[in-house]
Amino acid sequence: MRQGNVFYKDILAGILTETDDGDYVFRYDDQYIKDHPNEFITFTMPVSAKTYSDNRLFPFFEGLIPEGWLLDIASKNWKINQNDRMGLLLACCQNCIGAVSVVPLVSQDES
Numbered sequence: 001m002r003q004g005n006v007f008y009k010d011i012l013a014g015i016l017t018e019t020d021d022g023d024y025v026f027r028y029d030d031q032y033i034k035d036h037p038n039e040f041i042t043f044t045m046p047v048s049a050k051t052y053s054d055n056r057l058f059p060f061f062e063g064l065i066p067e068g069w070l071l072d073i074a075s076k077n078w079k080i081n082q083n084d085r086m087g088l089l090l091a092c093c094q095n096c097i098g099a100v101s102v103v104p105l106v107s108q109d110e111s
Contacts, residue, residue, distance in 0.1 A: 003105040004090050008032075008041050016061060016102060018086040024061075026052040041100055057085045064093045064100065 002018045006026070013036075014028040028047055040046045042060040052058065065088045066074055074080070080087045093102040 002086050002090065004086075004102040005105050006041065007101045007103065008036075008039060009099050011036065013039075013041055013100075015105065016058075016089075018057075023053060023055050024057050024086075026058060026061075057089070061089055061093075061102070064096055064102065065089055066092055 001020050004016045005012055006014045006016050011032065012029050013032045014026055017025045017027075019025065026045060028049070030049075033047055033049055037047050042058075044060065045052050045058070056062075062085060065071070065085060071082060071088070074088065074092050075082050078087075078091045080091055082088070089102055090104040093100075094104075095101060
């Protein structure tokens with residue numbers, strides 16, 4: 001299972017998880033829901049206590065991953081398969097242009 005903290009304007013907005021089954025889950029942080037109920041990261045995922053899940057990486061997060069020659073460079077430098085969308089998201093999207101960033105969440109087992 002891989003996870004990333006999703007920040008909106010440097011505020012923890014939620015956690016994105018890729019399960020061991022290859023599904024994706026996004027859940028807004030409880031404090032974020034309380035403090036920023038109208039500051040959603042994307043129109044398709046309004047701020048809610050609801051857990052969003054899908055068998056593919058959500059289109060919004062997919063859109064954060066580089067494309068073209070920049071994807072080639074990132075894939076080669078970090079030795080990440082271009083089909084490993086969560087791996088690319090965690091490697092490339094810690095300092096995105098725009099308000100959203102995704103920072104890998106390291107479990108205690110991995111540290």
